[in-house]
Amino acid sequence: MLPLVALVGRPNVGKSTLFNALTRSRDALVHDQPGVTRDRHYGVCRPEGQRAFAVVDTGGIAGESEHLVEGLLGATARQARAAAAEADLVLFIVDGREGASALDDEILAWLRKTARPTLLVINKTDGIDTQAALNDFARYGFSEAVAVSSAHRQGIDELIDEVIGRLPDEGASTELDDDPTRIRIAFIGRPNVGKSTLVNRLLGEERMIASDVPGTTRDSVAIDMERDGRLYRLIDTAGLRRKSRVDEAVEKFSIIKTLHAIEQCQVAVIMLDAGEGVTDQDASVLGYALDAGRALVVAVNKWDGQSDYQRQQAEALLSRKLAFVNWAEAIRISAKHGSGLGELFKAIHRAHASATHEFSTSEVTKAMEIAYETNPPPVVRGHVAKLRYAHPAASNPPTFVVHGNRLRTLSDTYKRYLENFFRKRFKLVGTPIRFVFKEGANPYEGKKNVLSEKQIAKKRRLIRHVKRGK
Template sequence: MLPVVAIVGRPNVGKSTLFNALTRTRDALVADMPGVTRDRQYGISRVGKNPCLLVDTGGLVSNAEGIDYLTAQQVHQAIEESELVLFVVSARDGLMAEDKEIASLLRKSSSQVVMVANKIDGLDEETAVADFASLGMGDLLPVAATHRRGLDSMMRRVEQLLPEAPEAEEEETTDRLRLAIVGRPNVGKSTLVNRLLGEERVLAFDQPGTTRDTISTMMERDGQEYELIDTAGVRRRSRVTEVVEKFSTIKALQAIERAHVVVLMLDANEGLTDQDTTLLGHVLTQGRALVIALNKWDGLDPDHRKRIRSDMDRKLTYVDWAQRVTLSALHGSGIQELMKAVQVAWKSALKDFSTPELTRVLTAAFDAHQPPMKHGRTAKLRYAHSGGKLPPRIIIHGSRTDTIPDSYRRYLVNRFIKHFKLKGTPVFIDFRDSDNPYKNRKNVLSRRQLEKRKRLKKFTGRKSRK
């Protein structure tokens, strides 16, 4: 499971800038005014060779009576849910009263804390961080998140403190299928789990957010062992008010990372919403096999069903490899089709590819449509081989592969998917430039060649004088 690292600090110390720098995105809204980040942002960062889930929290501001009850709850929840806390202060502003109150809360916990002094650019480091030593938080790491200065040494420190990632067990990828059921609140996830299990194992109630934790349950169906992972619904940020529900999003993202196949449940009455699209993006980022389930289908009239199907076709062109299933978790219709789609996606994600067959498909695709020229030259693709499973990864060797655009990469992906009849799994392609052994080697002439060149020079010299 992904370790969680929370970024904590008062407003306007650069938490969101640090978040964007570490995740290499611009997902967190950044502005030079306090309180811009009103809710948590989540992103994947990398600590050494291992990924981690990074949480950008809203600023913690004290009031006349100190940090209020809700804010204190948020800090305690962040500490409880995270393996490590990055406590960010501003070297430019110096030590503030809010910094002292946050440090006091962190000192009372058993959580590991790394103190980071941001906005160090243009300042004398020793002078700028001297005041913060009084907080007693240990070594302070100076960084300038805007310019990425000091981030490498900070992440090396984080790597030392985080627990080592456990080695993946090979038998888990072939025996027990880990199936995550994710979606917005009240789309019927727990009802589906109960239908699959045949009992009221998971609390289900017609109110958003009744499932608060990630719940794993073992089951067997048609000879296949499953580990069902039911998560709390992912809610619109403006509607997330309770601290526990804020961290339920972390559990959903961890469930996606843990799963082999993800069932993304949608409410057929509402169609595809912005929250569904965001969650789908996390599934694609993790490269998980995917089945899209349209629940509550039985309550729609034919015209509504036609509109929903048309809307899905228009909005989901970028995941046309994923199977879509209509069902009613409450009444049990469509469950058999859903589990068949899960099995197909699972088998596609585990499919073996031989190097000769991959190379034949690559050659046929290249002959039918070559990549566009750049600077008068085009890339050459020579051969392909398998690079892994879950999801399938194909390594393509050639020359000038850095000039290949994303559109041509998608073209190759579609050719491989079509040829191997893959359903329900993404396919990733990595390009590798083949090494030229003569690239940096100078041509050394033999004695005979040197004498011949001397005679030619002598001859051309006489000719020019005439």
């Protein structure tokens, strides 16, 4: 396992920017507004020619005051402390422009109690006297400190060298891997429907901050997990609201990260609130997953808190408003108490298997021939479309290319018939199906048949003969 390095400090000192600089990515959401990062975010630093190590970005610790123990600030601080407790090395990030503060003093006192190896990193030193910044923090008693500017990548190489020199040979990190057998699952939905609570229940720990406050999760966070011998990557995403209600720049970036997570996953689990039913915003979130062509499972959360009458009303609403995705399985769960999770994973497996199934050209063409013979296309302006053969083009979602003539005359109704026929024949559940129709080129298109003089004379004789016969 790779050694783990935790980035710890007060809000808005540049921890997420440093995380992106170390991992050479844009995985962490960065903004000038304090408190953007809340959950732990893991990545890997792979310097060229040197050993790699894992990095965990944390939210800013806003102090030890009693009024901060509860709520989002307290939960964020607990996440940062958990990251520091499991790390092999802690990077204590401070702001070189603002200098030492009372909050930095409190965080340092707590770090000393943890007895974890700690390195002082003075960030935002571009354009200022670096030595003066080092002198300002000399009272903290660190034998060595590293001055960097993570936004401009100044001093990053020196920091990496210093970190590698302090790390043990083996660590206890659980960095993300690129194992293709992992099922990538993104949990999507409106704010406050229980996405983070479900992820925590699956992991068996408070890995994500779960709160009644809508919009608690701001960044998309990926966590690897093993369950019953199978490997998964769980992606907790920020809640998606209507565009008219999105004002903050941070929330706009959160939406971008969520849409990116939908594109990267294999199965999207959209979570609904059983007490609120299916809203127009839920349908919009479903639209994002359908546009990306992801396999889909509907998880109706908070089912245990509903009465029999409320459940009947919810069932009727689900069947009516989710009719356009009736191929997606709807599972009733309780993220808080863990009920229905077994059925949820079975549905995820079925959706993943359908979305990634590999088809042969022969079986696809055979299915198309049977569908065509069972229900031929209707006559359009005296012509009937001819479906000749088909072949698979891609997976996730399954895509089929159909070749033939006059395919532009096929109606949407007939295309839906083909989709339903293929879905039933191949037992595809939980995944959209796409068809690409390609017409064969007419070899005589654009060519004019020019008659010879002999043919013209013959044509005239035939015309005269016909006229005499009349």
